[in-house]
Amino acid sequence: MANKLISQMGLPKSIANVFAARSIITAKDALSLTEFELMELLDVGLAEVTLALAHISEISSPPYQTALSLLEYRIQNEYLAGHLPTQLKGLDAALCGGIPFGVVTELVGPAGIGKTQFCLKLALLASLPSTYGGLDGSVIYIDVESKFSSKRMIEMGFKSFPEILHMEGMAKEMAGRILVLQPASLTEFTESLQQLKVSILQHHVKLLIIDSMAALISGENGQGPPRQHALGWHISFIKSLAEFSRIPVVVTNQVRSQGRDEASRYSFQVQNRTKFPEDLSSFDSHLVAALGIQWAHAVSIRLVLESRSGQRFIKISKSSISPPMAFLFNITASGIFLLDDDGVEMMGPEINAIHCQGHSGTVNFDT
Amino acid sequence: MEVSSLPISASQRGKLISSGYTSLSSLSSVSPSRLAQDLKISENEALEILKVASRRSGLDITDIGACAIVNGAQTAWDILHEEESSVRITTSCSDLDDILGGGINCKEVTEVGGVPGIGKTQLGIQLAINVQIPADYGGLEGKAVYIDTEGSFMVERAFQIAEACIEDMQEYNSFLRKDFQACQNRKDPKDFLDNIFYFRICSYTEQIAVINYLEKFVSEHKDVKAVVIDSITFHFRQDFEDMALRTRLLGGMALKLMKLAKTFNLAVILLNQVTTKYSEGSFQLTLALGDSWSHACTNRVILYWNGNERYAHIDKSPSMRAASAPYAVTGRGIRNCASNSKRVKMM
Known part of the structure; x- marks a missing residue:
């Protein structure tokens, strides 16, 4: 929409020519200037500029939909109203059916907690035939940390869906649907993202996984503000990719320890510091998500995986649809599973805390 | 009155001044x-200039009206009456409504900001639903425009909130009215x-285009009483190199939104992200x-965590005092904080 040509918008010839003569070709060129700058540049009166701008704006603004038509479209056209079930009953119920299509879902947690295990499971699920609750499509798995293990994934498949994978040639077909990319640098990653845009639509891709986003940045830059800016383009690109192809996008994020001067208060809170005794709970958890606040704003759903006194929890930390629930989980040979489907609702900033107390860091095979 | 204040093109203005027509009276x-x-x-062009000039000087003459010394002005007394009769959109949380003086004010631009996951989008959806509460129930019976820059609008969630809102209206009916009709x-x-x-x-150009277009859209859909922009920040945070240009564009946008709020008597709610400073x-x-940018909106509300509760703080407002109030995000939408009936807590 932004790159629509002004000459094709049906403006009166005289004014359209003036725009063209000053090489204001697209709607973006025109709308990036204020009305007064345009008056100066085009040498026409205010009335004409306002009229022309109103016309350009009308044509280049996207059409509206009512929320109702949006809902009806989703129910009619998409499998399970646009969700990829995780096959973890409690979590699916809380997320209204699973990982939603069209938005970015993030998994955050300390090393060894099971983020990659979760991703492998999701990849497997998306490639399953739809009769077994899968999406029956290809999966693109961007493996930045080189942690992808086909062996582990197939093992998971044999344990959790033995009836499917024991079928002749099924294991090969399913594994053949999962395309793994291993970019070595941010530039390489950027390139493959751009190529993805086309191939997602061509190849019936139903899930995009990026494991992990944080590794890309920590490899290139040091600490500090450039970290946020380096990903600015990627954030909006990945979001729009999810949106336009209507597929679920799952990214993982690492944790880092919270710096001492980390901001967590507004200036008006600091002034009243005497009134609020220092929040002791905030000193318990020194971990924060590795990518900063700008990234956190951009993800639509954030799932935190954490461990407390040796028990692993998965929490819905940010979601505009689900209540903040926490579920106890474990990882076995068949992959991640919930110990308790009811979950507990959390209160307060506990939702955002990331704990890391004594989990083994390896897959628990004895259960 | 000088010629330089006329809304005509720069070259015409230049020609006028170099030919000695510096004041409006010289053109009359x-x-x-x-x-x-x-x-x-x-001659056509000259006629246009004279029309513009006479319109401008005409304003000066007819200004000797009864109440207005300057055309378009209102006395503070009139404004007071207007303010008293102005309508507000409830947030469904009475504590929050109290500090806001009854809800989100129409005719004003209100900015709401907070950390990720605090409930900005929730509040946005809640307001888009609440603006539609029928007049019988003290609502505005309006419609809402929801401008989504981030893709975070969840239609399923809007459905839940709407259901809860209807339940509340029925409850109100059965308790207070016994009105089965x-x-x-x-x-x-x-x-x-x-x-x-x-x-x-999907881009900042589209954002500007839609905001320009809103004026026409709202005049075609007169019952729109709330415009929610979720969030104003997203595209302006990613795509800019030239910060001066960003400031100019944001300023222009803020002015248009304010004008929109005033002319059509509607509430503009801007959701904003946070950053560190x-x-x-x-x-x-x-x-x-x-x-x-912080000068751009009339009211500014910051949502934050205070201990285990979500709080809203009025950071800036010309008419309300700085105050904070707790609120809760429940399955039914934004509600009062039920601190006396705490649910199962973790740990």
Whole structure:
């Protein structure tokens, strides 16, 4: 929409020519200037500029939909109203059916907690035939940390869906649907993202996984503000990719320890510091998500995986649809599973805390 | 009055001044053909200039009206009456409504900011539903425009909130009115969804275009009473190199939104993200888009965590005092914080 040509918008010839003569070709060129700058540049009166701008704006603004038509479209056209079930009953119920299509879902947690295990499971699920609750499509798995293990994934498949994978040639077909990319640098990653845009639509891709986003940045830059800016383009690109192809996008994020001067208060809170005794709970958890606040704003759903006194929890930390629930989980040979489907609702900033107390860091095979 | 204040193009203004027409009075007695000769322009063009000039000087003359010394002005007394009769959109949380003076004010631009996951989008959806509460229940019976820049609008969530809103209205009916007639014509959540006009924006150009277009859109859909922009920040945070340009564009946008709020008597709610800022020796959280943006809206509400509760703080408002109030995000939407009936807590 932004790159629509002004000459094709049906403006009166005289004014359209003036725009063209000053090489204001697209709607973006025109709308990036204020009305007064345009008056100066085009040498026409205010009335004409306002009229022309109103016309350009009308044509280049996207059409509206009512929320109702949006809902009806989703129910009619998409499998399970646009969700990829995780096959973890409690979590699916809380997320209204699973990982939603069209938005970015993030998994955050300390090393060894099971983020990659979760991703492998999701990849497997998306490639399953739809009769077994899968999406029956290809999966693109961007493996930045080189942690992808086909062996582990197939093992998971044999344990959790033995009836499917024991079928002749099924294991090969399913594994053949999962395309793994291993970019070595941010530039390489950027390139493959751009190529993805086309191939997602061509190849019936139903899930995009990026494991992990944080590794890309920590490899290139040091600490500090450039970290946020380096990903600015990627954030909006990945979001729009999810949106336009209507597929679920799952990214993982690492944790880092919270710096001492980390901001967590507004200036008006600091002034009243005497009134609020220092929040002791905030000193318990020194971990924060590795990518900063700008990234956190951009993800639509954030799932935190954490461990407390040796028990692993998965929490819905940010979601505009689900209540903040926490579920106890474990990882076995068949992959991640919930110990308790009811979950507990959390209160307060506990939702955002990331704990890391004594989990083994390896897959628990004895259960 | 000087010629330089006329809304005409720069070259015409230049020609006027170089030919000696510096004040409006100098233009008042000149004929179009004479002006055309002097300025070496076509007669039509000269006529246009004279029209603009006479419109401008006409304003000066008719200004000797009864109440207004300056055209378009209102006395403070009139404004007081207007303010008293102005309508507000409830947030469904009475504590929050109290500090806001009854809800989100129409005719004003209100900015709401907070950390990720605090409930900005929730509040946005809640307001888009609440603006539709029928007049019988003290609502505005309006419609809402939802401009989504981030793709975070969840239609399923809007459906839940609409359902809860209808339940609340029925409860109100059965307790206070015993009016079975009204119970009969219950609304369907789908009616609520049908009255939310949803724009999905994918670049800052589109954002500017939609905001320009809103004026026309709202004049075609007069019952739109709330415009929610979720969030104002997203595209302006990613795509900019030239910060001065960003400030100019944001300023222009803010002015248009204010004008929209005033002309159509509707509430504009802008959701904003937070960023960190270094001041007085430490990093602090602050709303994004910088200091000059913070002048752009009339009211500014910051959502934050206070202990285990979500709080809203009025950071800036010309009429309300700085205050904080707790609120809760429940399955039914934004509600009062039920601190006395705590649910199962973790740990």
